């Protein structure tokens with residue numbers, strides 16, 4: 001990037017908030033996604049929407065790519081500056097602006113960490129439910145842009161169910177607000193359009209989220225299965241008995257063995273699968289639902305252990321939280337996918353993933369949010385082994401296409417970014433792609449915002 005433009009950026013945000021040294025640029029050349037890296041030309045850390053507006057006016061005038069970055073924990077290369085240009089690092093915009101227990105909303109800047117919001121609303125007896133595995137590190141701006149889910153998604157939904165309004169800076173620098181403090185808003189649901197837009201439509205600078213009362217009581221259990229099909233069937237049976245657990249997770253044998261070998265939690269290493277579940281709500285309903293759920297799991301040949309204390313409950317969830325970190329320790333590179341199917345198809349998807357792993361001779365551990373069909377087949381591999389990587393990419397392709405064939409979707413929560421881009425027309429068709437590219441083109445005609453991500457280039461205009 002030309003020196004005059006760096007100077008201009010420094011004039012907007014101040015010298016200390018623009019980095020161009022190679023060692024700084026390297027840190028922003030990648031995110032949590034394996035296999036993608038490219039150096040930006042500059043990292044800019046704005047303090048507010050007005051500064052972002054000026055930066056985007058400059059970038060739009062000069063046609064410089066801009067990649068907005070929260071905490072960089074996404075798994076779809078969403079923040080990797082593939083075409084160089086500016087990384088817009090939001091980290092300074094980290095204030096909780098308001099918590100209103102009557103309107104039951106919070107207004108936050110984008111770099112507030114999800115857990116920080118939960119801590120701030122706890123004293124009002126409220127929670128902000130979307131809880132990705134990265135709840136202690138992910139920024140709310142990043143979770144809005146990815147429409148993140150999490151362990152409680154089955155009962156509580158995902159980020160889009162909580163965003164009631166937002167402020168964004170458009171590619172041409174205009175600042176716009178959509179939605180508000182109520183769930184009602186006429187016209188196109190523009191706040192929703194920005195939720196899940198993966199940094200391609202604007203930079204989100206303020207977010208209004210809905211809060212809900214914290215559950216009074218929780219009960220967790222673990223069920224051990226000798227047969228993957230029984231585990232899959234019990235997921236469908238729990239839901240068809242009208243029990244909506246807050247969390248309903250699965251781990252396959254490969255994941256169980258890996259977690260046990262690293263975390264030593266006493267997991268049954270011969271089990272084909274374990275299901276981890278939690279119900280929450282008022283005391284009586286929780287106790288009744290827990291009994292019903294226990295029966296369904298036993299009827300499907302599960303060996304059930306109900307957590308009798310907070311400590312035992314924490315152990316159940318420690319096993320689940322250890323899944324990805326344990327798998328990630330096995331090999332140098334970890335691809336955690338999130339192809340999602342209707343929950344009735346979870347057994348089919350689990351079987352398909354096992355067959356695909358065998359077919360391509362790749363190491364896959366599957367765990368994830370089984371209750372909403374959002375499985376995480378996780379391939380552990382080594383990016384440096386070209387022959388193995390070819391098999392890994394073939395296996396991934398077959399996993400994505402199988403999810404679509406089963407009536408599912410390419411991504412349950414990690415977004416599309418770059419990794420799944422080429423399968424987008426399989427899910428949306430050419431007309432769907434054209435409609436979405438038209439929206440992108442209308443809001444970002446010079447294609448400066450996260451170019452090439454989610455939709456590929458904004459072609460045809």
Ligand SMILES: Cc1cc2nc3c(=O)[nH]c(=O)nc-3n(C[C@H](O)[C@H](O)[C@H](O)COP(=O)(O)OP(=O)(O)OC[C@H]3O[C@@H](n4cnc5c(N)ncnc54)[C@H](O)[C@@H]3O)c2cc1C
Pocket residue numbers: 031032067068069070071072073074075077078079090110131132133134137138139140141142143144145146147148149150151198199200202203204205324413414450
């Ligand atoms: C171990 C692990 C576990 C995970 N578990 C889950 C899980 O359970 N559920 C889940 O959904 N995800 C999960 N993720 C993925 C990731 O944590 C989420 O996608 C998270 O929301 C990303 O937040 P971030 O602040 O790191 O965003 P970043 O990675 O910085 O950015 C993500 C995307 O949002 C865009 N963006 C960021 N901020 C803004 C903004 N202010 N305005 C516009 N666009 C913006 C970026 O350009 C990028 O496209 C996991 C990741 C890891 C590594």
